Amino acid sequence: MIKINDKYCKGCEICVDYCPMNVFERSLEPSERGYFVPKVKHPERCTALRAEKIVKREVCRLCEKLCPDQAIKIEEDC
Numbered sequence: 001m002i003k004i005n006d007k008y009c010k011g012c013e014i015c016v017d018y019c020p021m022n023v024f025e026r027s028l029e030p031s032e033r034g035y036f037v038p039k040v041k042h043p044e045r046c047t048a049l050r051a052e053k054i055v056k057r058e059v060c061r062l063c064e065k066l067c068p069d070q071a072i073k074i075e076e077d078c
């Protein structure tokens with residue numbers, strides 16, 4: 001599962017722009033805090049989630065690494 005924590009996200013859209021599989025989609029509505037938190041539109045495309053468990057930690061995870069607010073978590077067992 002890919003989770004975006006809307007308590008941390010400031011809507012910079014780096015994840016939208018840099019995910020090589022276009023997993024994220026821009027939001028058109030601001031959150032309660034006034035930020036445009038992207039939506040996880042196509043989780044099935046994520047290479048980290050599709051990888052075999054043994055290599056999962058090594059695959060992609062660009063969104064987690066690039067998010068300046070540590071708002072994205074890829075959870076292993078979903």
Ligand code: SF4
Pocket residue numbers: 004008009010011012013014015016037038066067068069070071072
């Ligand atoms: S990179 Fe992080 S802070 Fe920026 S929009 Fe994505 S989840 Fe939010």
Ligand code: SF4
Pocket residue numbers: 002018019020021022023045046047048049059060061062063064074
């Ligand atoms: S791990 Fe990679 S493919 Fe998966 S959502 Fe993040 S950037 Fe996209």
